[in-house]
Amino acid sequence: MKYLILIILMSFLAIVVYNMAGWIIISSEISSFEEAKALYTGCYPQFMRSAAKITLLNMVLSALAGIGLIKLQHVYGKAASGMLRLLAWFAFFLAVWQTFSLL
Numbered sequence: 001m002k003y004l005i006l007i008i009l010m011s012f013l014a015i016v017v018y019n020m021a022g023w024i025i026i027s028s029e030i031s032s033f034e035e036a037k038a039l040y041t042g043c044y045p046q047f048m049r050s051a052a053k054i055t056l057l058n059m060v061l062s063a064l065a066g067i068g069l070i071k072l073q074h075v076y077g078k079a080a081s082g083m084l085r086l087l088a089w090f091a092f093f094l095a096v097w098q099t100f101s102l103l
Contacts, residue, residue: 002075005068012065013087016058016094052102059098066091 069088
């Protein structure tokens, strides 16, 4: 069960990193912000084609991943605790980054 939870949490983190990498790649290729935003949001289903919704989704997923990874530290013991803590801090950093991008 602990492996399934870890896979789910890492999937949350991977989705956020994938979304952010997609935005960085698209925005570096297109010079106009509005065109880049339209192209980026066009990659999502119709009900998710709002930058605020995508950012909120990224915030929630990265926060859940960070909290879950912190909670899993005691399950995996000292050997994996450092790596889980590092990944949790990375997830929290991404959540804060997404929060500031909403402002």
